[in-house]
Amino acid sequence: MTAFLSHRKQNEEQDAANALTAQAKVYAAMTRLQSSVDQADSLEAVREIAANLMGCEEVALYKFDQDRAALWLYWSFGIDPNKHSYFDIIREPRLEQVVAGKIVFDAGSNDAALLSIATPVTALVPIISSGQVRGVLVLFRLLPQRTGLDAADQQICEVLSNYAGRALAPV
Amino acid sequence: MAKKVLLVDDSTTTLMMEEMILKQRTAYQTVTAKDGLDAIARAVEETPDLVLMDVVMPRMNGFEACKRMRLESSLRNTPIILVTTRGEEEYVEAGFQSGCNDYITKPINSRELVTLLHNYLGE
Numbered sequence: 254m255t256a257f258l259s260h261r262k263q264n265e266e267q268d269a270a271n272a273l274t275a276q277a278k279v280y281a282a283m284t285r286l287q288s289s290v291d292q293a294d295s296l297e298a299v300r301e302i303a304a305n306l307m308g309c310e311e312v313a314l315y316k317f318d319q320d321r322a323a324l325w326l327y328w329s330f331g332i333d334p335n336k337h338s339y340f341d342i343i344r345e346p347r348l349e350q351v352v353a354g355k356i357v358f359d360a361g362s363n364d365a366a367l368l369s370i371a372t373p374v375t376a377l378v379p380i381i382s383s384g385q386v387r388g389v390l391v392l393f394r395l396l397p398q399r400t401g402l403d404a405a406d407q408q409i410c411e412v413l414s415n416y417a418g419r420a421l422a423p424v
Numbered sequence: 425m426a427k428k429v430l431l432v433d434d435s436t437t438t439l440m441m442e443e444m445i446l447k448q449r450t451a452y453q454t455v456t457a458k459d460g461l462d463a464i465a466r467a468v469e470e471t472p473d474l475v476l477m478d479v480v481m482p483r484m485n486g487f488e489a490c491k492r493m494r495l496e497s498s499l500r501n502t503p504i505i506l507v508t509t510r511g512e513e514e515y516v517e518a519g520f521q522s523g524c525n526d527y528i529t530k531p532i533n534s535r536e537l538v539t540l541l542h543n544y545l546g547e
Binding site: 266267270271273274276277278280281282284285298301302304305306307308310396397398399 | 433435436437438440441444445448449509510529530531532533534535538
């Protein structure tokens with residue numbers, strides 16, 4: 254009985270710590286994006302959030318072409334921009350979901366890759382501004398100490414989706 | 425009197441997160457600096473009980489700032505924890521050679537951070 258209670262207490266403490274980590278990261282991400290002063294600062298905020306809060310140092314932001322049929326690389330960090338400069342939306346089924354406003358996460362090694370490229374993709378995040386999806390943020394490989402995204406990371410992706418619009422357009 | 429922790433990072437996002445975790449989970453007082461040079465000045469002025477410092481920063485990185493802090497008599501024995509994105513052996517070794525006491529890898533987890541700080545400062 255004592256061992257059971259001790260184990261339950263440990264679990265409760267772990268849950269509380271995870272909740273605080275998530276709360277602190279979401280607060281920091283939201284405050285940073287909302288206080289960004291211009292487009293360049295907003296892009297830097299996206300880089301900081303991905304690298305420091307999520308452990309992802311390979312990030313790219315894509316913008317639609319005029320017909321919204323393709324995504325063109327707009328800004329990147331930590332990747333070879335020539336390798337992933339363009340995605341044809343019709344050939345990427347997961348991107349179609351993202352264009353409709355859904356955040357898509359890599360669910361693990363047994364799941365199909367998110368994009369038809371060799372580089373691992375961890376998440377596809379629609380960037381929403383004035384109620385419309387204006388672009389897509391691609392989070393590529395995570396740092397080696399990260400095995401995958403957790404609940405806190407998923408909340409941060411929600412924040413990026415809703416507050417990083419300024420990164421795509423000069424104010 | 426509350427123990428004082430100097431948080432050093434060029435990323436305001438990281439500083440905000442660290443401040444929030446320490447505010448909610450500890451009674452420590454926090455002061456901040458944006459790079460290695462700023463950190464040395466703040467550390468001499470504030471004489472913190474512990475320094476939690478990023479490695480990759482503009483103007484002066486965490487390794488160099490750590491080395492220089494160790495040359496200051498008031499900071500010679502202050503625990504310095506480096507925050508790294510890489511946990512590889514060589515990188516960690518460079519940190520210890522610069523005079524740090526410990527290291528923690530990004531992204532920071534609140535439980536890990538608080539436990540580490542409690543080890544050096546008590547609760």
